[in-house]
Amino acid sequence: MVRDMIRVYKETRKELRVDVTREAKLKAKYNDVVVGLDENLIVVSLRKELKSLKGQLKEHEVDYDKLLLDERKWVGQKESIIMIESKCDGLKKERDRLRETKIKLQGKIDGLKLRCKMLKQDKAEVISKVVSYISMEPYHCDEVGQNVENLVKAAIFHERCSALEEMAATKKPVDLSKVECYRPSDEEEYNKAGNAFVTTEYPFLIEATRDPSTALEDLLSKKPRSLKPPTLTKKPSPEKLQSFAPAITMKKLVSHNPTSE
Known part of the structure; x- marks a missing residue:
């Protein structure tokens, strides 16, 4: 039984060595590929384009914030416009009322003028x-x-x-x-x-x-x-x-x- 265990141990060790060797080869190949990617013109251009896109994204975020502020201002201005329109309607009603009052007062003034004229004639x-x-x-x-x-x-x-x-x-x-x-x-x-x-x-x-x-x-x-x-x-x-x-x-x-x- 001990012999079997030793045999299994040796086989497992051989397999482990093979895996380590394979891993080392893959790592070396990966490093070669990474170095090749760093030197690849397409990858370099993509990285530059990615950086420019990030800058544009920041600019768009700033513009978006400005648009949000403008929208809030517009909402406030819209409320102000509604209030001004309501005040204008009230002023128009007041103007119409004052015009009617003016007409009535003008009629009273004309009556008083006529009465004064009659009084002057009576006095004469x-x-x-x-x-x-x-x-x-x-x-x-x-x-x-x-x-x-x-x-x-x-x-x-x-x-x-x-x-x-x-x-x-x-x-x-x-x-x-x-x-x-x-x-x-x-x-x-x-x-x-x-x-x-x-x-x-x-x-x-x-x-x-x-x-x-x-x-x-x-x-x-x-x-x-x-x-x-x-x-x-x-x-x-x-x-x-x-x-x-x-x-x-x-x-x-x-x-x-x-x-x-």
């Missing part, structure tokens, strides 16, 4: 009835403008001359509580603040309350002395005429008023 008519000579000699008296203003205020307070004329034409006692737009507070305030002034400066107006049947022409003919034109002793200076420019303007307004003719 009142002045032509109360102080008829103002269109002839408006610069005679310094107190004409102030007195005319007070008379016009009194006339407007009693619903203008048309209302006064209607009240004066009636033979029945006047009930102010039945007059349109009448307020008791207005009458109380007016009576408290203006009775003394009216009594001292315009006593002819008191007759309207004493005798409602008195004609308006009779009341207006009884003007106080302060409203009568004074006699001129000398020709007024240019400075005097310039100071009465508003009265001269009123003269033109009354002269062109058809009611004063």
Whole structure:
């Protein structure tokens, strides 16, 4: 049995030596092949091309990163554009609303202008009835403008001359509580603040309350002395005429008023 084991050992050793020898030959052949590959032009060109491809790959990676950043920026810009568009829509609606408001305000302004024009005409008519000579000699008296203003205020307070004329034409006692737009507070305030002034400066107006049947022409003919034109002793200076420019303007307004003719 020992002999068999020795025999097997020797055979195995021989096979091992053969394998080692074969391995050494293969390694030498491999080294020869590797050296040949290093010197092979095709392999050298392939290696160079591989290096260039690696460089291009890095460049493409950088470009790819830039594209990603640009895409993120574009997403942010898109959101900003959406917000701006929504703001523009809101501004357009606000513009339309302002245009409608402008049209309404323009209509109100036109109405106010027309009302002011009518008030100016009524004022000119009142002045032509109360102080008829103002269109002839408006610069005679310094107190004409102030007195005319007070008379016009009194006339407007009693619903203008048309209302006064209607009240004066009636033979029945006047009930102010039945007059349109009448307020008791207005009458109380007016009576408290203006009775003394009216009594001292315009006593002819008191007759309207004493005798409602008195004609308006009779009341207006009884003007106080302060409203009568004074006699001129000398020709007024240019400075005097310039100071009465508003009265001269009123003269033109009354002269062109058809009611004063």
